[in-house]
Amino acid sequence: MTDTAETPRQEAQNLASPDHHLTPSGIILGGIGGLFLVAMMGLTVCDVVGRYVFNAPIKGAGELTEILLCAVIFLGLGAVSLAENHVTVDLLTDKFPDAVQPFRQALTGLLSGVILVVVAWRIWIYAGQIGGYGGSTTSLSIPIAPLGYFCAICALIGGLITAFLPLKRLYLQLSHKGQN
Template structure:
């Protein structure tokens, strides 16, 4: 029976980068990335049309700024799930690269738990804030788009991102000890 090869973090990162995006993210991540791409394209098209309408025809699109803000917010929080699945969060490793390699899986698991916990707190606060906005019927100024559903959406995305961020490093640590 062949023994599994244990790789350090740099080798794992290099191996992950060699995989095509579909294999790296899986179907859920690809769907999230595709939906985010559609939303970014919609924002770009809306902005281009608004600028052309404003400067060439002196007729801007009513509520373009509001729609762009809503789409941007949704895109950022939707992208959080894809980033969490890919484990591609921004990291600064000034000190951690100098740590012994046997500590790295534990450090990554603790960092994942901490980051996931922070995202869960953000999710909780977003949920409360969305409930407050929904309580008084908050909406955008020009288009009267209700803001509370966007807040709930962002809270759910942050919670899922937090769970994924905490789960993946723990799963890898457990797998390392069961081999």
């Protein structure tokens, strides 16, 4: 029989650290990204086989691969934000006292979120410029502006999630301490 009761320290650590499990929406985003990766891989294999075996490459395969790669990256941003699995470097922050960690996480989450929102804003403006002059891909003439808007929306959502989750965790931890 195992003891499931947590010590106050374990309980505080659970509130202080992010939960690294994907939510259903993160699983959906990851699944769509995975489908795009498989499509990108299949397109590349078919293009290489067509190019070297049949001397007939797929027209616009490079453009489609670039578009799929961009979609994978920005869709993945939402899934990474939901799971709080951003790349981090902890050179000094691990040495901070446990009481400071939730505040540090909230501050870095907020700053990272603001940066992503600024990136989203700039991508949106750039997509508008590209749409204004009718920018499209060279071989297949696929309009680029919709992809830019898609990337801007994904970056905005990722930024909001990145800022919200650590702030929510800090709030829960502070309200949990207030109840004790």
